[in-house]
Amino acid sequence: MSLVTDRGKPQSADKPTLYKQIRIDIERRILTGEWPPGHRIPFEHELMSSYGCSRMTVSKALSELTQADLIERRRKAGSFVRRPTFLSAVLKIADIRAEIGALGRSYGYELIQCSRRAANAADRARLGARKTGKVIAIACRHSADDVPFAIEDRLIDLDAVPEAATADFATEPPGTWLLHHVPWTEAEHSISAIVADEQAAAALDIAIGAPCLVIDRHTWRSARPLTAVRLLYPGESHKLVARFKGG
Amino acid sequence: MSLVTDRGKPQSADKPTLYKQIRIDIERRILTGEWPPGHRIPFEHELMSSYGCSRMTVSKALSELTQADLIERRRKAGSFVRRPTFLSAVLKIADIRAEIGALGRSYGYELIQCSRRAANAADRARLGARKTGKVIAIACRHSADDVPFAIEDRLIDLDAVPEAATADFATEPPGTWLLHHVPWTEAEHSISAIVADEQAAAALDIAIGAPCLVIDRHTWRSARPLTAVRLLYPGESHKLVARFKGG
């Protein structure tokens, strides 16, 4: 049973119109950390001239980014990148290094295991890939201020992302590398709760049987699976917070 | 430690402009279930004439609802209420009866405990209320197809919501009653994971120590606390799913 029904496989990306292109360009810079929280994004009239369009078009892009809580617009002052306070923004970032950085904590990374192999049945099922091929399996740990923050268990489809073969995941977290090198068109997150087994407990420095928040993230490019990742956060000490306005 | 930093107390609601009023009016009908999933909302030209405004203004309201995944717009056909597939929509609904109904399951409700009392220190802390006053404390259980779906533990500030004194929570779930009778301006959700204690395990028909997904929801009207509720879902069998498009 699931809280929500599934929508089936993700559809392919639609042709980007101008305002969408502006939105995507800005979003990319924010999500990769190129424009960190607090950064002032160009004024509307600057975007107007650089994209050669009217103010309404720029404004539409900025409005959507505001609704997604990625930016904050202040009259007279301009528009600024928000720190990831909201659930949707936190989920969208998907780069734990940037997430920890945005929280003002020091980031630590440790590769636990990394292997390349031909995809077995379980790998294919997890990726949702039909054909068999090569995959990279990665296990690693992220820490904030030297305290374990999350453990990551990831599978990358090497046929869809051949460049991953040359990446050095010993020094760069796979999420960060992917975000900077591989464009994606669809992503799906699923949040659930489990209890820590022996291995997870040891890696996160918590008790066996302690609750953990799980985020499973799948990413596609034009309906082709790129990567599947499971993130385990120590459950009681972590919260995902979302705020709404309404009536 | 928290995945996200807190933004402090919610700010008061801003003056609703015309497009926001349209958005809020439609949103209300969707969130209360008056317009169920699949319902066709009025055409843009109908909204234009009923609100006496231009098409751009109507379109802006509908665009925001689209971005929030509350509606789906199809050329030539019109705009339709979506079933709550997305995380943000699921979180926004906050009415478990409507949620279960939208999933096509039969809804069951059972009041476990309901009492009225003067707020003690713990109650005030939970609501974030400064002054002391009367509160209603409610415990109840929601089920889908006769299987326990979630248990709810709620506190309502009777001074902020005096009408709640006359509501019959034995027959109507408090979430549903509140959604139909009490307007709110800000809400905050927090998602975390815990393990079931003896009481929760018994109510949800799961094992003690089994993981549970927790949603804590606080609701304000113009910065005044209205209600605080904790929902416990059996953890492994429930998932919150969110999808994104991006590049």
Add this chain to the structure above:
DNA sequence: CGTATCGATATGTCTATACATAAAATCGTG
């Protein structure tokens, strides 16, 4: 009867313009 075409229609994007509003910046005065 099935299918290809085409027109009607509702949404999707974009422009140019206008005025409102909040807040930073500046100025002027005590």
Add this chain to the structure above:
DNA sequence: CACGATTTTATGTATAGACATATCGATACG
């Protein structure tokens, strides 16, 4: 210098109109 009034400026909302595009439904054709 302190402090209030004024100006400037970037965003916020709204308009009317234009053209693009997807798609429903009807019509014509094989």
